[in-house]
Amino acid sequence: MTTGSRIRPDRSTVGRRGFLRIGGGVAALAALPPALTACSDSGGGSGKLRVVGVADQQRPIEELVALYRKSRPDDEFATSFAPTDQVQTVVRTQLAGGNAPDVHVLYPGSGSAMSMVELTKAGLLADLSAQPWTKEVPANFHPAYRRDGKTYLYSAGSSVIGAIHNKKAFAEAGVEPPKTWSELLDVCAKLKAKGIIPIALGTQTPWVTQLITYALVPNAVYAKNPGFDAEMASGKAHFRGSGWADAMGKYQELQRRGFFNENPNGTTYEQQTSMVASGKAAMAVQVSAVLANFRQAARNPDDLGMFPFPGGDDAANLWIPAGIVVGLGVSARSRKSAAAKEFIEFLGKQENVDRWAQSVAAIPFKRGASTKTDPVLDGFLPLIDDNRAVPFMDQSWPNAEVQPAHFAAVQNLLAGKKDVDGALRQMDEAYGKKS
Numbered sequence: 001m002t003t004g005s006r007i008r009p010d011r012s013t014v015g016r017r018g019f020l021r022i023g024g025g026v027a028a029l030a031a032l033p034p035a036l037t038a039c040s041d042s043g044g045g046s047g048k049l050r051v052v053g054v055a056d057q058q059r060p061i062e063e064l065v066a067l068y069r070k071s072r073p074d075d076e077f078a079t080s081f082a083p084t085d086q087v088q089t090v091v092r093t094q095l096a097g098g099n100a101p102d103v104h105v106l107y108p109g110s111g112s113a114m115s116m117v118e119l120t121k122a123g124l125l126a127d128l129s130a131q132p133w134t135k136e137v138p139a140n141f142h143p144a145y146r147r148d149g150k151t152y153l154y155s156a157g158s159s160v161i162g163a164i165h166n167k168k169a170f171a172e173a174g175v176e177p178p179k180t181w182s183e184l185l186d187v188c189a190k191l192k193a194k195g196i197i198p199i200a201l202g203t204q205t206p207w208v209t210q211l212i213t214y215a216l217v218p219n220a221v222y223a224k225n226p227g228f229d230a231e232m233a234s235g236k237a238h239f240r241g242s243g244w245a246d247a248m249g250k251y252q253e254l255q256r257r258g259f260f261n262e263n264p265n266g267t268t269y270e271q272q273t274s275m276v277a278s279g280k281a282a283m284a285v286q287v288s289a290v291l292a293n294f295r296q297a298a299r300n301p302d303d304l305g306m307f308p309f310p311g312g313d314d315a316a317n318l319w320i321p322a323g324i325v326v327g328l329g330v331s332a333r334s335r336k337s338a339a340a341k342e343f344i345e346f347l348g349k350q351e352n353v354d355r356w357a358q359s360v361a362a363i364p365f366k367r368g369a370s371t372k373t374d375p376v377l378d379g380f381l382p383l384i385d386d387n388r389a390v391p392f393m394d395q396s397w398p399n400a401e402v403q404p405a406h407f408a409a410v411q412n413l414l415a416g417k418k419d420v421d422g423a424l425r426q427m428d429e430a431y432g433k434k435s
Contacts, residue, residue, distance in 0.1 A: 053080075091105065108144035109143055116145070126331065154329070163307055185257070196282050200267075251413070324391075358373075
């Protein structure tokens, strides 16, 4: 999202979804690389600055660490990356134990156990407010970066959710990216008739479950009721009986029509990526931050494009989800706090914000004269500038229980264990729990 872009003022929170599920701590710890489980300098380890991130962050972090060290060759780093579920299980435990990495993955806003709000409540994050770049965060992004007027999160900008598609598969079926829900169903039917899986879905990987819902909810809910979050918070609205039912119903319709691959709950994100990259499947509903992974898996990166996933039948009034990408925080207990903050300040320079954003197909939170966005985002920018983008839904949720309940609700829906009403009841129960 550009510095001058706008989010609906009724929405109180801006941010990228957590894309996580906390659980299986011992098993996850055993599966992690040694660098991730080792003690950091927060607990008296080596002289290196420890940086731990998720896989989405590996490319920009490694590039920027290398650039940083060109002018500081004596500074040493230990970087480590692992799947989201594993990193967050371990790092959250380390933060509480005082032996966390100096710089670590951090999710915007609230709604997950490793989100900025949840960690600041526990006093586990260092205040970054004195850094110059924090003054340039647009006011509508403040809930993603700040709590009680202080900035704790560094993130390069915002990403969007849409359909990453294989252009050759579309051409083989003689179809173009759809602009309405009816057109989407027609396109999927033609792809299926050609023996091409219309939509690859890998819900064995929990965070993938939510993306189709998130793509559909802006039209089903916020286009009609921008104040829905406030109504939820006050108890005047619930997931059940709201536009969420329409979104979940459409999700179920795609499955009923046979537009997904077989057994989505037994399919991983990596398999989803491979299916689209190879042309076995035509598209996947995904966040633009992972587009680089799809391109890397494709024989020719230019074979892949991305378009807004249409949730309604008014092409001129399409709404989309857009939220702050996963970022970094500094451990409040780091013994290398000064060095960690210097590195974050370096990341906040315009050219480095641009580098990170370009690396993950995001829109920088601030823009300079030389800022360029990935051309794949061109179809999304007019919608953002026209005030038809809403933050990822989980960033307004009051606790870390709703997101995993959403994951489970979708998996149960796809498995036939719950209907739409039952799935949303599951989410309502989680929403009502205390943080």
